[in-house]
Amino acid sequence: MTVFTIFSNKCFKAAFRCTVPVMLGYLAIGTAFGLLAVNAGYSWLIALLMSIIIYAGAGQYIAVSMFAQNADFAEIALVTLLVNARHMVYGLSLLDKFRSTKPITPYLIFALTDETYSLLTTVTVPDDVNKRDFYFYISMLDHFYWIAGSVIGAWFASIFISFDCTGLSFALTALFMVLLIEQWKQCRSKLPFIIAAIVSVLVLIFISRENMLIFSILISIVVLILLRRRLPS
Secondary structure: OOHHHHHOOHHHHHHHHHHHHHHHHHHHHHHHHHHHHHHOOOOHHHHHHHHHHHOOHHHHHHHHHHHHOOOOHHHHHHHHHHHOOHHHHHHHHOHHHHOOOOOOHHHHHHOOOHHHHHHHHHOOOOOOOOHHHHHHHHHHHHHHHHHHHHHHHHHHHHHOOOOOOOOOOHHHHHHHHHHHHHHHHHOOOOHHHHHHHHHHHHHHHHOOOOOHHHHHHHHHHHHHHHOHHHOOO
C-alpha cells in the first residue's frame, strides 16, 4: 500500500477528521517539549527518540526535568510509574474493543495516551470502514502529531541557540491542569481532589520541595485506601 493510497483511504480520512483537535494540542505541547529538551542540553535526536519510543507527554517532561536535576534512576522510574498508572485502567476498559485488533494490538496498547483513549471511547466508527484500521489510524496519527511537534521544537531550539525558554516548562503544569479539570467534571466525589491538595501542601511545608511529587502521590494513595469506604462506587 503506497502513501498516496493510505491518504486517499476512506478510513484514514475519517480518522484524520477525528484527530484534528488532538493534532492542534499535540503540536503545541510537543513543540514545547522539544524546546525544553534541547535547552536542557540534549540533542534533537534524543527528543525525537523519546517521542518515538517513550511517547508519554507528562513522562517525557518529567524525565527531562529530573535528568537535569541528576535525579536517581529509581526515583525517575517510580514517579513515571505513578504518573502513568491511570493507563492500566484505560487498558482494562478497552479489552473488548482490542479483542479483534490482531496483529496491531501491541501498538494500540503502546500508543494509548489520554487523548487517544478519549477518541477511542467516544468516537463512533463509521459503518463503511474497518474498526481495526480506524483504531490504528487514530493511534498512529496522534503518535505522529506528538513526534512532529517534538522535532519542530527541537529543531527551532537548535537553530536559535539563544531562544529564551523561561516559563515554557509551565506547559507541563497546563497539561496536568487540563486533565485535572476533566477529572473534576467527571468524578462524583471531590474528596480525592481535596485530599491531594491538602497532602501536597503539608508535604511542601514539612518534608521538602525536591521530594514533593513522590511523597504527595504515595501519601495520597494511602489516605484514599484508608477512606475508600467513603468514596462512591
